[in-house]
Amino acid sequence: MKIFKIILFSLVFFYFSPLIANEIELQNKITKNLRCLVCQGQSVYDSDSEFALSLKLLVKNKIEQGFSDEQIYNFLTDKYGEWILYDPKLNKNTYLLWFLPILILLFGGAIVLKKFNKH
C-alpha cells in the first residue's frame, strides 16, 4: 500500500513539476522586465519592497489564471503606464530610441564604405 502511495505521489509530482517550472520561469521573465516603481534602479524581480512583493504575487496569479505575458504587460501598462516596462514598446515617443542605433550603424557603415572605395 505504501509503495502504491509513493508511486502515485511520484507520478503526480513528475507530471506537474515541468508545468510548475515553466510557470516560475515565465513569472521570473516577466518580473525581470518590470520596473519597481517605488525603488531606485531595481526590477520587481530584484526588489523586496511591499509594492514589488504584491506585484510578483499578482503576476503569479495571472499566470495561473492563464494570462499570456503579453496580456499581463498590457494589464500593467493600463494601470501604471509604459514606464513600468524595462523593454519599451515601439510608439511615437520611443521611435528615436529604437531607430537611432540603426541610423548610427548605417552612417558608420557609409563612412567605412567610402574609405574603402577611395583606397
Place this chain on the structure above:
Amino acid sequence: MKIRVLSLIIIISLIFVFIIFYKSLNESSYYKPISKIQDIPKFYANSFYSKKEINSIKIFDEDKYYLFNIWASWCLPCRDEHPILVKLSKNNQLKLIGLNYKDNLINAQKFLNELGDPYEIILIDKDGTKAIEWGAFGVPETFLIYKNKVVKKFIGPLDQNLLLEIEKTIK
C-alpha cells in the same frame, strides 16, 4: 571639403546633445505616474466587518461621489490624514470606502477605535493585489469617484488644501 563635412557633423551632434540635455534638464527627475485608468476596476474583496465577499460593482452604484481611500494602521501618513477623512465623512454628498492594505486586522480595528471610523464600507487587501488593480503604489492613496469613473487621484496623505479641493468638486 573634408574638414567642412567634419565640422558640420560635429556642430550637428553638438546641437543634438544640447537639445537632449536642455529638454531633460527642464523635466523633473521625480517619477510622475501617468495612470490611464478612468473607469474603476472590477474586483472581489472581503468586507472588513462581515468578512463576506463583496463585488466592487455593487459598491459604487449610487448617484453620489465616492472617496476610495487605501490605508493601513502601520502607515504614519494615514494617521495624519485620518481627521480629514472623518471630516469628509460628515458630508452627505460623499461616501467613503476604505481599502485596508496589508494590515493586521486587530491593529486596524485599534486604529479605527482610536481615531474614528469614517468609512461606509471597508474592504480587505491582505496581499496588496487589489491596490494594484487600482494602479496604486502604496499607502495612503485616495480616489474621488463619480459614476464609476475616477475623477481625481491623490497620492499621499490628504491635507487641508485637498479637503477644500474635494469639497469644491462635489458641490
